[in-house]
Amino acid sequence: MKIKFWGVRGSIPSPGTNTVKYGGNTTCIEIRTDDNELIILDAGTGIFALSQVLLSEMPVTANVFITHSHWDHIQGLPFFLPMFVHGNTLRLHGAFDPVSGRGIEQIMEVQLQYSYFSVREAEMKARIEYETLMPEQSVRIGSATITPTLLNHPVINFGYRIDCNGKSVFFTGDHEPYCNIYTPGDEGYEEYWMLIEDKEKSIIEAMRGVDVLIADSSFTAEEYPSKKGWGHGTFDSCIAMAKKSGAKLVYCTHHEPTRSDEALEREFEKALLRHPQQDGGPECRLAREGEEILL
C-alpha cells in the first residue's frame, strides 16, 4: 500500500512563504493498493494537483471517500480534472446528512450550481457514481476494505480505516475528543460519561493496530480551551489516540491555517516532549504535502 499527502492544511488553503515546507492545500490523501487501485480520502484543494498527475494514466477509476462535507474537505472536487474526460469514473463515497436528509450526492450538487461553477454535473464527461455509506458497514474496493466510523465533529464525519493485504491505515478526517455536556453534580453527568466511554472504546477498536494513523491535530493544548466544540483535536489528543489504539506510526494533520512551518514544528516538538516516545510506542510525525509512505 502507498499513501501520499496532497493536502494537509485545515479550514482554508494557506499558500505563501510561511507554509512552503508543509504545504497550504487543504485535505487530500491518495492511497494506492498493492493492485494500484486508487482511493482518495477527501477532496480538499490538494486534489487538484493529484488530478493533474492522474491525466497521464487515464482511463482512471477514482474511489473518493469524503470524511465530511465542510468546504476544506470538498472544495477541490469541481477541479478534479478526470471528471471532464470520457472514459473515467468517479465513485464518490460518504455519509448521509441527517439534517438535510440527503446522501453524498449533495456535496457535488451544492458545488456545481450555476452561481458557483461554470460546468453542470450533467455536462461532466466521466461517469459519476454515488455511494452513501453507513457507519461500520465496510465496502470493498478491489483488494482493499474500507470501513467508516462515526467520529465527533459539528457535521457528520466518518473516519475511514483501509485494510489491504495485511496493511492498514486510519484517517480521522476532523475529530474532537468527546467532552461531557454536563457538569459534576448535574443529573446526567455520570450517564453521559458512560456514553462517551463506550463511544471512545469503539473508536479505539476501529483504529486498533493500524500501521498508520492520520489524525486531526489542529490545535495546541494551550489553544484548545478557547476552541472547544469546534470539532478538532490537538497534537496531544492525536498522540494519545495513537498510543491507545496501538498504531505504529501517527501523522498529525489538519494544520491550523495561520501556523507557519516554523511554529508548526515548534509546537509539535513541545507536544513530543510531553509525550516522549516509548518502546514499541507510535512514532509521531507531522503530515507534509508531497510526502509518500510505503507500507
Add this chain to the structure above:
Amino acid sequence: MNQISPELEKKLTEAVEKMPAFPKSVQKILELTRNLDCEPKHLVQVIEKDPVMTVKILRVLNSVHCNLPNKITSVNHSVVFLGFNTIKNLALSIASVGILPKYNTAGFDMQQYLLHSLTTAGIAKLLGDKLAGADPMDCYIAGLLHDFGKVVFAQFMPDEFNRALLKRDSENISLHLAERQVIGVDHTVVGSMLAEKWQFPPTLVDCMRNHHSPDAGEGVMWASVYAANQISKKMSFGDGGNHCIEALPPAVRNYFGGDLDEIIASLGDLSKIVEEAQFFFQVGADA
C-alpha cells in the same frame, strides 16, 4: 379488529414527517440557538420535554443511516453519536416547521396532554429507578411518548378523534375504547406502528403498544410506564383525555410490590415533577 389499514398507515406516516412541535419548545429552541455558545445540556432539556421533538430526533438516530449497534432511546445518546451541532440543527429544522396549534378542531387540549405525558415520563423514571435492570432515562422517554398516537389523531384525524372524545363522554368509557369504536384503531396501535416503522427499540415500541394491555406487555420499562400512566391520571396531573383509572395488572403489582395507592405512597411528594413541567412550559399561561 384493532389493526391499522395500509392506507391509513401511509397517510399518517407521511403526515407526521411534517408535524410541528409544541409552541414552548419551538420558542426555546429558537431562543437558545440564537446564541453561538448555546449550552448543549439546555438544548437537550428542551428536546426531552417535547414528544414531537424527541420522536423526530430518535427517528433520525435509529434510522438505517446511523446503523447503530444498539437501538437508542435517549437524546443524550443522540448528542454523543451525531454531535451537538447536528442535533442543534435538527432541532432547528423541526422548529422551522412551525408550532402545534393551541386549539385543534378535535377539541383535544394539547397543553393538558403534554402535562400528562411529562408527568407520566417523570413518574416512570422514578419507578424505573426502583427496578433492577431498568434504565430510568429509557423509562422517561417511554413515558413521554406512550400517548404519541393521540397527538397524531388530534392533528391529522381531528374529526374522527373528536367523535371518539364525544363518545367517551356520552358513554363514559375509556378513550382508547372510544377510539377503537370510532376510528377502528386506538392510539396505542398508531403510536407503536410509527415507532416500529422508525425502528425504535423493541422495548419502547412495546410500551407504546401495550400501556393499556394488562396481559400483553412485559418487562421493567413496560411496568414502569403502565403504572406511571395510571398514577398521573389518579393524581390528575394534566389530562391525556382518558379519565378511567385502570387497576394495575398482577405483573405490574409484582414489580413494585403493591397496588396503585401503595406505589403512590412509596413515591413520596410528586409535586416537584408537576411543578417542573409547568414551569418549563408554563402550562395554563397564555405565553
